[in-house]
Structures are given as C-alpha cells and as structure tokens.
Amino acid sequence: MKLDNEEKSLLRKEVLHKRNSMSHFEISTKSKLIQQKLIESPVFNQSKSIGLYLAIGSEVQTWEIINYSLELGKTVLLPRIMSNDLLFNVVDLKDFEKNSFDVNRFGIKEPKIDNKPADFIDLLIIPGIVFDMYGFRIGYGYGYYDKYLTNNKFSKSIGLAYDFQLIKYASFLADSRVSLSAVTDKTLPPFVRTRPIESFLVPE
Numbered sequence: 001m002k003l004d005n006e007e008k009s010l011l012r013k014e015v016l017h018k019r020n021s022m023s024h025f026e027i028s029t030k031s032k033l034i035q036q037k038l039i040e041s042p043v044f045n046q047s048k049s050i051g052l053y054l055a056i057g058s059e060v061q062t063w064e065i066i067n068y069s070l071e072l073g074k075t076v077l078l079p080r081i082m083s084n085d086l087l088f089n090v091v092d093l094k095d096f097e098k099n100s101f102d103v104n105r106f107g108i109k110e111p112k113i114d115n116k117p118a119d120f121i122d123l124l125i126i127p128g129i130v131f132d133m134y135g136f137r138i139g140y141g142y143g144y145y146d147k148y149l150t151n152n153k154f155s156k157s158i159g160l161a162y163d164f165q166l167i168k169y170a171s172f173l174a175d176s177r178v179s180l181s182a183v184t185d186k187t188l189p190p191f192v193r194t195r196p197i198e199s200f201l202v203p204e
Contacts, residue, residue, distance in 0.1 A: 012129050012138055018164055019058045019129070031061035034160055038125070038183050039068055043156055047122035049075040051088050051154065054109050059127045060160035066096075077118045079144075080110040086144040088124075089115035121154040128159045132167050135159075158183060 022030075038044050050069045055061045069076050070093050077088040081104050089111035095101065101109040126145050130138035137159060139145055149157060163184045 008138065009141075012141065015129050015165055019162065022058055022162075027058055027061065030162055031055075032064065034060050034162075034183050035062065035064040038065060038158070038160070041183075043123060043158070047074070047156075049077065049118070049120070049122045051077045051079075051118065051121040051124040053079060053125070053127050055127070056106075056108055060162065062125065062160070065125065077121060078109075078111050079148075080104075080113070080115075081144065084144075084147075086148045088118040088121060089113075090118065091115060118153065122156070124149075124154040124157040126157060126159055128161060128165070130165055130167060131159045131161050 044050070044065075050065070052062050052066055052069075053059075055063075066076055076091055078091050079086050080089055080102075081087075091111050095111070095115070100112060102112060104110050126137075126149075128137045128139050128145075137145075161184050166184050
C-alpha cells in the first residue's frame with residue numbers, strides 16, 4: 001500500500017533538512033569516500049558507459065567519478081531535461097574545459113542539445129533523498145528519474161547517498177527503484193537483489 005502523500009512529503013523534508021544541515025567539509029569528505037567505494041566496485045570497473053548527475057547543494061558529489069571515468073576512457077553521460085523527459089547525452093573533457101553546457105530551470109548544468117544521445121548505459125548513477133536496502137527510492141517529486149528508470153535503456157542503476165538517507169524498508173512509499181540499492185559512506189550489510197541481476201557489497 002502506498003504511503004499517503006503527506007507522510008511521504010514529511011519524510012522527504014526531514015531527510016532533506018538533515019542533508020542540507022551538513023557542513024561543506026562533511027559533504028566533501030563523505031562524498032569522496034562514497035565515490036571511492038563506487039570506483040573500486042566490480043560493477044563500475046565492468047561498465048564501459050557511465051550515466052551520472054552533476055551534484056547541486058548537499059547532494060553526494062560526483063566529480064571524482066566523472067574525472068576517473070574520463071581518464072579510463074569510459075563513455076560519460078549526463079542528463080538533459082527535454083519537455084517532461086530526462087535524456088542522457090555524451091560529454092567529454094573538452095565540454096568541461098570549455099564549460100560547454102546549458103543551464104536548466106533548476107540551475108543545473110546539462111549537455112548541449114547537439115551532444116550525442118545515449119543508446120544504452122551500462123551503469124546509471126542517480127541522486128535521491130531516501131533509499132532502502134532493496135533499492136526503492138524517494139526523489140525530489142518531479143518524476144524525471146522515475147520515468148527514466150522504467151525505460152530499460154540501462155543495464156544497472158545505483159544511488160549515491162549518505163548513511164542517514166538509507167532506511168530499512170521503503171517499498172510502500174517509493175517513487176522508483178534502482179537495481180543495486182545505494183552506496184553510502186558507512187558499511188552496509190550485503191545488498192539484496194532488486195532485479196534478476198547480481199548484487200554486491202561495497203566494502204568500508
């Protein structure tokens with residue numbers, strides 16, 4: 001049964017308030033740990049194309065993943081809002097060096113419209129406000145990632161989150177679901193498969 005919108009809204013606000021209360025030092029330190037865990041994971045190393053987001057505010061940062069992916073020659077893709085849909089386009093080092101991005105209505109940089117669109121993404125890394133151990137996710141409420149996660153244009157999806165954003169069970173209130181739960185800054189028990197694919201534990 002779905003949790004009513006009022007309760008979901010309260011949970012979203014509570015966790016977002018806690019996240020926004022973090023210092024810049026905390027955000028930077030924990031983000032580095034989370035990114036390092038992901039970079040060292042088998043699922044990252046086996047993926048040739050990586051879909052990411054550009055972090056804003058208190059979101060888990062992604063710059064180290066982006067830079068390392070580009071160094072390894074992986075295809076890096078970032079989201080662009082088109083009407084009510086989220087599309088992923090290829091970006092490269094030159095785009096960052098020349099700051100060749102548009103800015104959407106949320107103030108987030110996104111690839112130019114003529115950047116090559118994604119055919120398929122091996123690993124999709126997404127933000128969120130709440131995750132549970134089964135990969136269920138509560139986002140910001142706009143529905144862009146919720147819709148994209150249903151299109152089967154990626155192999156695996158995973159969230160990045162701080163430890164307090166991960167709760168035990170949230171399937172009854174979730175907006176969407178990622179396939180490998182979330183990487184946090186704390187040690188987790190073994191991940192549960194959320195799709196018929198291999199799950200993994202990101203070590204401390």
